[in-house]
Amino acid sequence: MKQHDKGGGNGAQAESRGEPQGHGEQASEGAGKLYVVATPIGNLADISARALALLAQADLIAAEDTRNTAHLLAHHGIRAKLVALHEHNEMQRAAELVARMAAGETIALVSDAGTPAISDPGALLVARARAAGIAVCPIPGANAAIAALSAAGLAAPHFLFYGFLPVKPAARRAALEQLRELPYALVFYEAPHRVIECVAALTAVLGGAREIVIARELTKLFETIHLCTLDQAEAWLAADANRQRGEFVLIVSGARAEAQEGLPAEAERVLRLLLAQLPLKQAAALAAAISGARRNELYARALALRNAGEFAGKAPDNG
Ligand code: SAM
Numbered sequence: 001m002k003q004h005d006k007g008g009g010n011g012a013q014a015e016s017r018g019e020p021q022g023h024g025e026q027a028s029e030g031a032g033k034l035y036v037v038a039t040p041i042g043n044l045a046d047i048s049a050r051a052l053a054l055l056a057q058a059d060l061i062a063a064e065d066t067r068n069t070a071h072l073l074a075h076h077g078i079r080a081k082l083v084a085l086h087e088h089n090e091m092q093r094a095a096e097l098v099a100r101m102a103a104g105e106t107i108a109l110v111s112d113a114g115t116p117a118i119s120d121p122g123a124l125l126v127a128r129a130r131a132a133g134i135a136v137c138p139i140p141g142a143n144a145a146i147a148a149l150s151a152a153g154l155a156a157p158h159f160l161f162y163g164f165l166p167v168k169p170a171a172r173r174a175a176l177e178q179l180r181e182l183p184y185a186l187v188f189y190e191a192p193h194r195v196i197e198c199v200a201a202l203t204a205v206l207g208g209a210r211e212i213v214i215a216r217e218l219t220k221l222f223e224t225i226h227l228c229t230l231d232q233a234e235a236w237l238a239a240d241a242n243r244q245r246g247e248f249v250l251i252v253s254g255a256r257a258e259a260q261e262g263l264p265a266e267a268e269r270v271l272r273l274l275l276a277q278l279p280l281k282q283a284a285a286l287a288a289a290i291s292g293a294r295r296n297e298l299y300a301r302a303l304a305l306r307n308a309g310e311f312a313g314k315a316p317d318n319g
Contacts, residue, residue, distance in 0.1 A: 038141030
């Protein structure tokens with residue numbers, strides 16, 4: 001560390017609460033430390049005071065792209081020494097950085113956005129540092145998946161973070177087939193130029209009745225969070241080219257959320273009665289109000305009934 005510090009300025013406070021200082025049980029004496037520092041996913045203000053203090057004090061910052069990190073540091077008035085650590089040089093760089101930490105240096109690891117090692121480089125350096133007995137301390141902060149989940153409004157107690165699906169259609173389909181029966185919300189990252197084909201694959205394998213939250217450009221100017229069913233998602237994206245731009249998190253409700261068997265009998269009865277008279281969305285909303293069952297579940301069930309050919313001739317749905 002450039003100046004003595006026990007974790008970004010709050011070490012004394014933590015110590016007084018009897019909390020560990022992040023030294024790690026097997027940390028080598030005299031060794032430096034590795035701080036894994038989360039940085040913003042868009043809005044440059046989304047970084048903690050502790051992270052900024054550590055970035056200013058570290059002997060070296062290992063960054064996925066030194067230009068990006070230099071921009072962040074300049075925004076916060078921090079001058080620091082940077083070295084590149086990315087997927088193409090992580091192996092050789094890790095050895096070099098571990099040697100420096102073993103000699104007493106403190107290194108901060110950052111990626112281009114969000115939390116390092118989460119769909120980003122860094123895991124190898126962390127593993128090598130831990131294996132060498134260097135203390136590794138996380139400095140938590142932004143993460144696109146968690147930000148999207150926090151604002152998605154899906155009543156899902158459990159989720160599975162998948163990250164990027166395979167790019168090739170056959171491999172993507174195989175990966176999705178393994179996820180199809182899981183009763184957890186599924187969280188994916190996707191690139192803008194693949195978002196439509198990804199949504200088409202999700203619909204084909206998981207079925208159109210599940211809900212999807214399309215979380216785009218989080219914390220940025222054109223932040224958009226859209227909830228619909230999978231069979232509506234492709235049309236929603238295609239309706240405006242801007243909806244396909246930027247960075248995406250896609251969250252799909254879990255297998256059980258379709259609730260085709262789990263709907264209480266009375267809710268099912270009311271839904272069927274209303275579907276015989278009303279458009280799908282209205283029928284689901286009214287059935288929810290009457291039965292007390294969840295509107296999303298009723299809507300998914302109504303869609304499934306319609307897709308199965310029941311109530312096909314009723315009034316068109318405009319939602
Ligand atoms: N380490 C990062 C994290 O903690 O979230 C993720 C890095 S990964 C290489 C980049 C992907 O994360 C993007 O392609 C996108 O899927 C997602 N992502 C990153 N920033 C985002 C944002 N502001 N809004 C939506 N998705 C974002």
